[in-house]
Amino acid sequence: MPVLGIIYGIIFALVIIGTIGIFVIKNNILKNVATILMVILSICIGYISFTALPSNYILQRIICLVISILPLLAIPLVFYKKINWLVFKIILVLCMFVTLILSIIM
Numbered sequence: 001m002p003v004l005g006i007i008y009g010i011i012f013a014l015v016i017i018g019t020i021g022i023f024v025i026k027n028n029i030l031k032n033v034a035t036i037l038m039v040i041l042s043i044c045i046g047y048i049s050f051t052a053l054p055s056n057y058i059l060q061r062i063i064c065l066v067i068s069i070l071p072l073l074a075i076p077l078v079f080y081k082k083i084n085w086l087v088f089k090i091i092l093v094l095c096m097f098v099t100l101i102l103s104i105i106m
Helices: 002-024 028-052 058-079 085-105
Strands: none
Touching (some): 002 028, 002 085, 028 058
16 A cells, blocks of 8 residues: 555656646747646546546546546647647646546545
8 A cells, every 4th residue: 555655646746746847837849748748647647547446436437537538638629729728738737636636535
């Protein structure tokens, strides 16, 4: 059990560092790279949450997957200018924190 606590601590630290990074970095190239890395981290957190739940918790597993895939679905909207980058970043950060908290609670 302590190993899982360490892993969640590392993931939580990465989420906080990435969140600060995507809102503070001024260089557009670095900002785009940090955002894409945060999307990948969101998918990884969703996968960990999905596999950590028992197989009979179907609704919770689906919720974890949907929340973690939302930033991935929002990327085409950003490139087609339906939403701006700030809204995308807020969606990304909210999805990551919600998925992380759901995985810790359940």
